[in-house]
Amino acid sequence: MGMNRRDFLKVSAAGSGGLLLSLNLAGCSGINKGYQEASVSWRPDAWLEITLEGEIFFTLARVEMGQGTYTGLTTLIAEELEVEPAAIQPRFAPVANEYRNPLFKLQLTGGSTSLATSWRPLRVAGASAKALLVKAAARVWQVPAEGCRVQEGRVLHPNGRDSLAYGQLVELAAAESLADEPALKSPDQWRYIGKGRGRLDTRAKVTGAAEYGIDVELPDMVYSVVTRPPRYGATVADFDAGEALAMSGVIDVFAIERGVAVVADKYWRARKALEKVTVQWDNAEALAVSSDSVMDFYRHAAEEDEGAKERDDGDISQALAAADQVIEASYEQPYLAHATLEPMNATAVYRDGRMEVWAPTQAPDLGRIAAARVTDLSPDEVTVHTTFLGGGFGRRLTQDFIEEAAAVAYRVRKPVKLIWSREDDTRHDLYRPAMLHRLKASVSGGQLTGWHHQIVGPQIMDWYVRNAAPAQYPWAPKALYGTLARVGVAAEGVLTPKDVSAIEGAVDYPYQVDSVEVRHTHADPGVPVTWWRSVGHSHNGFAVETFMDELAHQLGKDPYQFRRELLQHEPRHLAVLERAAQLGNWFEPLAEGRGRGIALHRSFGTYVAQVVEASIEAGEIRVHRVACAVDCGQVVNPDIVRDQVESGVIFGITAALYGKITFEDGAVQESNFHDYPLLRAHQRPEVVVDIVESAAAPTGIGEPGVPPVIPALGNALFALTGERQRHLPLAARSA
Amino acid sequence: MAVTLTINGQRHSVDVEDDTPLLWVIRDEVGLKGTKFGCGRALCGACTVYLDGSPIRSCSTPVSVAAGQSVTTIEGLSAGDTLHKLQQAWIEHGVPQCGYCQSGQLMTAAHLLSYNPTPSDADIDAAMSGNLCRCGTYSNLVAAIKSVAGKAEEA
Numbered sequence: 001m002g003m004n005r006r007d008f009l010k011v012s013a014a015g016s017g018g019l020l021l022s023l024n025l026a027g028c029s030g031i032n033k034g035y036q037e038a039s040v041s042w043r044p045d046a047w048l049e050i051t052l053e054g055e056i057f058f059t060l061a062r063v064e065m066g067q068g069t070y071t072g073l074t075t076l077i078a079e080e081l082e083v084e085p086a087a088i089q090p091r092f093a094p095v096a097n098e099y100r101n102p103l104f105k106l107q108l109t110g111g112s113t114s115l116a117t118s119w120r121p122l123r124v125a126g127a128s129a130k131a132l133l134v135k136a137a138a139r140v141w142q143v144p145a146e147g148c149r150v151q152e153g154r155v156l157h158p159n160g161r162d163s164l165a166y167g168q169l170v171e172l173a174a175a176e177s178l179a180d181e182p183a184l185k186s187p188d189q190w191r192y193i194g195k196g197r198g199r200l201d202t203r204a205k206v207t208g209a210a211e212y213g214i215d216v217e218l219p220d221m222v223y224s225v226v227t228r229p230p231r232y233g234a235t236v237a238d239f240d241a242g243e244a245l246a247m248s249g250v251i252d253v254f255a256i257e258r259g260v261a262v263v264a265d266k267y268w269r270a271r272k273a274l275e276k277v278t279v280q281w282d283n284a285e286a287l288a289v290s291s292d293s294v295m296d297f298y299r300h301a302a303e304e305d306e307g308a309k310e311r312d313d314g315d316i317s318q319a320l321a322a323a324d325q326v327i328e329a330s331y332e333q334p335y336l337a338h339a340t341l342e343p344m345n346a347t348a349v350y351r352d353g354r355m356e357v358w359a360p361t362q363a364p365d366l367g368r369i370a371a372a373r374v375t376d377l378s379p380d381e382v383t384v385h386t387t388f389l390g391g392g393f394g395r396r397l398t399q400d401f402i403e404e405a406a407a408v409a410y411r412v413r414k415p416v417k418l419i420w421s422r423e424d425d426t427r428h429d430l431y432r433p434a435m436l437h438r439l440k441a442s443v444s445g446g447q448l449t450g451w452h453h454q455i456v457g458p459q460i461m462d463w464y465v466r467n468a469a470p471a472q473y474p475w476a477p478k479a480l481y482g483t484l485a486r487v488g489v490a491a492e493g494v495l496t497p498k499d500v501s502a503i504e505g506a507v508d509y510p511y512q513v514d515s516v517e518v519r520h521t522h523a524d525p526g527v528p529v530t531w532w533r534s535v536g537h538s539h540n541g542f543a544v545e546t547f548m549d550e551l552a553h554q555l556g557k558d559p560y561q562f563r564r565e566l567l568q569h570e571p572r573h574l575a576v577l578e579r580a581a582q583l584g585n586w587f588e589p590l591a592e593g594r595g596r597g598i599a600l601h602r603s604f605g606t607y608v609a610q611v612v613e614a615s616i617e618a619g620e621i622r623v624h625r626v627a628c629a630v631d632c633g634q635v636v637n638p639d640i641v642r643d644q645v646e647s648g649v650i651f652g653i654t655a656a657l658y659g660k661i662t663f664e665d666g667a668v669q670e671s672n673f674h675d676y677p678l679l680r681a682h683q684r685p686e687v688v689v690d691i692v693e694s695a696a697a698p699t700g701i702g703e704p705g706v707p708p709v710i711p712a713l714g715n716a717l718f719a720l721t722g723e724r725q726r727h728l729p730l731a732a733r734s735a
Numbered sequence: 736m737a738v739t740l741t742i743n744g745q746r747h748s749v750d751v752e753d754d755t756p757l758l759w760v761i762r763d764e765v766g767l768k769g770t771k772f773g774c775g776r777a778l779c780g781a782c783t784v785y786l787d788g789s790p791i792r793s794c795s796t797p798v799s800v801a802a803g804q805s806v807t808t809i810e811g812l813s814a815g816d817t818l819h820k821l822q823q824a825w826i827e828h829g830v831p832q833c834g835y836c837q838s839g840q841l842m843t844a845a846h847l848l849s850y851n852p853t854p855s856d857a858d859i860d861a862a863m864s865g866n867l868c869r870c871g872t873y874s875n876l877v878a879a880i881k882s883v884a885g886k887a888e889e890a
Contacts, residue, residue, distance in 0.1 A: 066833030066870045198829050205834030206822040208769015208809035212835060215768035223763075248752075267763060268755045341773050341781060341835045341869045390771070390835030391869050422774040639829050643875065647832060650871025673778040673867060682860035684873040 011132060011174060018051040019170035021129050022098065047098075047125050048077065050133075054153060054167030056083065060090040061099035061107065062114035063362055064201060065392035066647070067702040068640040069114045071199040073122055075636055079192045080126030080185060082150040086200060092386040095365045105472050108363035110397055110531060112604035112700020115636060119698050120184075127182040129173075136172035137164050187634075187695065196639040201388070213360030213387045216347040218415035222251055223267040224408045225274050225419060228259035228428050231286035231666035232528060236260055238280045244273040251414075253277060256407040257374060258400070263412050267419060287526050287666030291434065294525045294663070295332055298436035298456040307454055307521035311507045314515030316442075319450030323442035327554055330439070331543045332727045335661035336432035336532055337425075337676060342390020344401035344420040348409035350375070355382045355406060360389040362396040366467045370399035371406035373467070373481060382406070393651070394531030398430050399467055426676055427668040431661055432532030433457045435502075437543035441551055442515070448551060448566070450515040453506050455540065458524035460531060461499035501531070505540030505603055505707060510573050511548070511566035527663065533651055534703040537603040541707030542714070542728065545599035549715040550724060559715065560586050560598050573600060575692055576609040576629040583690050584611020584627030593617075594624065595720025599712035605699030606632040607692075608645065612685075612712040614720065621717065621732045623653055623685040626709060631692035633699045638691060641701050646687040648705020654679045656710045656730050740801045742767065743811030749798070757801050758782045758793035761808055769809035769838045773867070780866030783839035784808045790846045809838035812845060821845050824879040832870035840866045844880050853884055 010022040049057040058077050064070040070090050078085040093099045093107075100107045102117055130150055137155035138145035147158035154163040187194075204210035229235070239260050241253035249269035253262050260279050264270035289297075320326055346359035348371070355377055361367045364384040371382045389396060405418040420428070435457040442450035461468075469484035470476060476484060500507070507518045532538060552562035560581050567574045577600050581587070590596055593615050600609040613625040626649050635641050658677045662669040670676040710728070718724050723733060739748045742765055749764040761770050761784065770793060773781030777792035784793045785807040786800070812819045818826075821844050831837045840863070847854055847862040854862070859880055863873070 066831075068832070198826060199831070201834065202826045202829060202831055203818075205831035205837055206825045206841060207813065207818070208767070208838050210834055211768070212771075214772060215762075217766065217768070266751065266755070266759070268752070268759050272752075339869060341771075341779065341833070341867065343772065389833060391833045393869075419772070422776070422779075643829065643832060643872070646874065647871040650873070651869075672776055673774055674776070678867045678869060679871070680865075680867065681863040681873040681877065683864075684871070684877075687874060 011177065013171065013174040014049055014051065017171055018049055019129065019132070019174045021048040021125055048129055050129065050166050050170045052167050052170060054165050056081070056088045056166070058088050058090050059093045059099070061093040062101075062118070063092065063109045063386055063389055063392070065109070065362065065389035065396070067114070067644060068199065068637065069109070070201045072115055072636050072640060073118050074200060075192050075197075076118060076122040077126040079190060080123045081130050083153045085192055085197065087153060090200065095368055095384055100365070106363060106468060107365040108397055109392070110362055110394060112606070112702045112704065115698045116605065116700060123184050124181055127184055128178060131178055131182040132173040132176045133166055133169045135176040136169045139172065140164065140169075193636050194634070194638065197637060199640070210388050212342050212390045213347070213358060214342055214345045214390070214419060216358040216387060216417065218347065218349060221347070221415040221417055222263055222265055222412065223270045223419065224261050224263045224405070224416050225267070225270045225421070226256065226259045226261045226404055226424070227274055227277060227279060228424065229281045229286065230427070231281070231283055231288070233526070233666070234281040234283045234286035236279060237282035240278045243276040247273045247276065252412055254411060256404060258404060261404070261408050263408060263416065271421070287663070289525050289527060289666055290664050291334065291662045294434050294527070295436060297525050298523050301521050301523035302436060302438055302454060302456045305521050307456070307519035309517065310503045310520055311509070311516055311518040313517070314450070316450050316452050316515040316517040319442040319515040320440065320452070323444050323449065325443040327441045327443065327551060328439065329547055329550055329726060331437040331546060333435045333539045333542060334659065334728060335434045335527060335663070336655055336659045337429045337661050337670070338391075338393045338395035338532060339426065339676060339678060340389075340391030340393060340395050343422055343425040344395075345418060346402045346405035347415065347417040348402070348405040349415040350409045350413060353381065355409065356385065357382065357402055357406060358385045358387060359402050359405070360387050360396060361399060361402065362389070362392050362394070363399065363471075366397070366471045367399045367402040369467045369471045369481075370403040372478060374403050374407040375410040378478065393533040394535070395429065398464070398530050422673070423671040426671050429661075430463065430528040430530035432538060433460070433527070433529040435539040437539070439543060439547045441547070443555065446555060448511075448513050448555070451509060451511070451513045451517070453509070453518045453544070454521060455502055455506055455519070456521045456523050457502055458529055459499045459522060460501035460529055460535070462524065463529055501536045503536060503540070505537035505601060506544060508602065509544060510570050510602065511563065512569055513566065533648070534603055534706040537601060537703070537707040538655070538710070541599070541601040541603070542710045545601060545708060545711035546714055546726070549597070549599075549711070549718065553718075563598070563600060572607050572631050573602065576600065576607045576631050579629035579690050579692065580609035580611050580627055583629060583688055584613070584625070586611055595716040595718070597712045597715025597717070597719055599708040599715060601704070601707040603700070603704045603707055606630060606701060606704035608704045608708050610649070610708045610712045612709065612716045614713055614716040616720065616732050616734050619732050621657055621730060622683070623713060625686045625688070626712075627688050627690075628705065629690045629692065630704070631694055632701050632704070633694050633696035635691055636698060641691055642689040644701045645689045645705040648703065649687050649709045650679050650684065652706040652709035653685070653713060656713050656728060658729055660729050738798050738802045740798070740803065741805045743806070743808060751798060753799040754797045756794050757784070757796045757798050757806070760798045761793060761806070767808050767810050771835055771838060773836070778867075779836070780839040780843060781836050783842040783866065785842065785846065790843055809842060812841060819845060820883050821848070821879065824883045825876070828875050828879040828882065830872050830875045830879055832872055836866060836868045840868065840876055844876070848880070848884060854880070
């Protein structure tokens with residue numbers, strides 16, 4: 001990377017006498033982010049601290065929401081530092097520039113980027129600490145550093161007898177320096193990377209000791225619940241809190257930006273008092289759409305505007321004009337909620353001119369902006385502490401729960417825990433957008449010659465930028481927040497990465513076809529939307545891989561062979577496709593009453609192919625087996641990779657079978673797990689995962705399991721029933 | 736009003752309304768945070784505790800129902816530092832991902848084994864079908880249960 005020490009590493013003595021290593025992750029990322037990182041001044045936040053007692057603390061800048069960063073990133077440090085991963089104690093990072101995700105220029109965890117962006121820098125941090133400790137030991141012993149070895153937290157003397165523990169060396173190591181970035185271990189020297197080991201947070205999570213946001217407890221804490229308008233965008237016209245205020249334990253009832261908040265000494269008292277609050281909503285600006293009208297709006301938009309050209313290979317018009325046959329299909333996909341099992345919540349306290357917030361958030365720096373926006377505080381006056389997250393899936397990238405807790409705490413001047421009900425969580429989510437896809441293919445001489453894909457729907461950055469843009473420029477005065485948000489949208493691709501949320505997984509159509517055109521018709525019906533596990537891939541994967549299946553059948557080809565023939569130029573796609581077919585018994589006869597479907601999708605740099613076996617039993621779709629082949633580059637923890645792929649499969653099947661948020665006159669109709677169900681234990685398929693061995697740089701794993709399973713299941717149902725379903729969720733219709 | 740109940744062997748007297756769900760008494764009055772709030776309507780199982788040895792959904796059980804009775808939470812599943820064999824199996828099988836539902840999963844699984852030490856696959860499915868996991872850890876947790884039940888894993 002050609003960096004000198006000043007650029008990548010700062011060594012200092014800890015206040016307690018230990019060794020502190022700070023690291024410039026942002027500058028060290030090997031990933032081209034499309035803009036220049038401004039130079040940042042060093043802050044005393046350490047990535048790695050080794051104390052005199054030999055304790056090792058690692059600041060975890062990517063939150064743990066089940067995807068395994070707590071273990072995976074710690075393993076990278078442990079490998080180079082030559083200690084057991086369990087010997088390192090991860091700490092959740094505070095908000096600081098050093099902890100930003102270099103891809104987004106924000107301190108957020110998302111996009112399946114944690115391991116890819118940390119892969120090199122964290123190993124460098126571990127190796128640097130080790131090199132400093134070895135230099136210190138060599139100086140003590142007056143021997144060449146090259147002769148010293150390191151083992152389980154000790155530096156060994158070349159004589160093979162003497163050794164010094166890291167804790168004994170830290171004070172001296174803090175005074176040492178490194179001329180160059182130290183060499184990293186070669187793969188054949190790895191002891192932890194690539195080996196299946198348990199997770200570091202498991203014991204805390206099986207004893208009930210792990211602290212999630214909802215578990216935060218402060219002295220003299222009070223509780224708040226909020227009623228929000230049924231129709232998105234409505235505001236409080238008036239409210240009557242007379243009865244509520246007379247109830248036992250109720251402290252205050254007042255309007256905040258998003259509704260009416262009740263504060264009481266106990267959660268249940270607040271919840272009951274809220275039922276007695278009557279609110280008149282001003283619906284002048286409220287959403288009025290219904291799910292059916294959204295699809296009508298999309299169809300109309302698709303006819304009016306062919307959309308921005310996002311990919312243009314060959315000549316699609318010519319291909320369509322010269323075709324023997326043109327095949328067309330449209331696919332409709334609904335709004336989806338995140339349904340994290342821990343409902344949205346945050347705890348905040350305002351005292352002495354400062355606010356402290358504790359929250360299960362995927363983006364603590366945006367949380368700081370959110371708190372500042374609804375108070376008179378500047379972001380610098382807000383501290384955000386991150387806890388374990390009871391699921392994220394993109395929901396906790398938006399900070400509305402912090403916004404509400406901050407507004408309430410600022411008014412009541414007491415520590416406040418604000419908790420959403422499950423109904424609040426389902427009805428006031430920001431959703432995976434409903435999308436319309438129109439596909440057209442040209443066939444000549446039995447060959448696919450052209451592919452035309454029109455995607456119709458909103459872009460997520462339009463919704464996200466309100467807090468994201470100010471978070472990128474935290475020194476900007478608050479009066480500029482609105483401007484920054486508008487500039488953020490306008491300068492997309494220049495100041496911020498291009499918003500690919502609608503087109504990802506479509507523009508990178510991998511099959512070898514002479515003419516490929518992909519267009520996006522930007523149509524936003526005003527329903528709040530955000531990132532949802534695998535984002536655009538979740539709907540593009542379904543459209544692309546279902547249409548591929550339709551084409552195979554129209555051309556009289558085997559769906560696996562059809563894909564295979566068109567992937568001869570894409571070895572990594574081809575490898576996972578072939579392995580999934582093998583693992584999924586593609587060539588074996590199938591039991592009576594079952595159908596088999598295949599799909600392939602690359603997302604977040606990771607290649608996943610899946611073969612699904614399904615049936616319809618007693619009027620319900622039953623998924624029996626999902627065979628997955630995955631190539632995510634170098635694997636750090638194979639157990640976590642398998643678990644994440646399986647987790648994505650369950651998440652995708654849940655969406656395919658049940659996922660549907662319905663709007664009627666601007667209001668969400670679903671409310672809890674009875675009408676927004678999740679797959680249950682007895683409905684789980686057998687999931688088998690084959691991991692391709694690879695020395696390529698690691699890519700994402702939290703999301704890539706989701707996109708292929710939805711079309712693979714739909715394709716299996718087609719094989720079973722002969723009926724093609726082009727709308728999600730899938731219906732249990734027998735042949 | 737004051738309600739007296741025993742939680743994990745300790746007597747507690749709490750001053751709350753009768754209709755307060757047991758969940759909030761356990762979490763906020765007694766301070767045991769391992770039992771989780773997920774849905775508030777007995778649909779997800781994250782709040783599962785035992786009332787006199789039988790699993791209940793504490794989010795939908797008024798504290799008055801538990802008055803004078805004995806409640807066991809995830810904190811009471813292990814004996815001091817010695818983990819319940821299922822907790823140990825959960826660790827060995829790396830079950831938890833986000834982990835939020837796992838207290839409820841463990842309470843349900845431990846109850847199953849308490850009356851049916853060698854459950855069939857169908858028994859396990861039936862017992863665990865009431866506990867939702869958004870991370871999809873089902874196959875790992877079923878494998879963990881089987882390992883404790885001393886039953887060979889079936890393909």
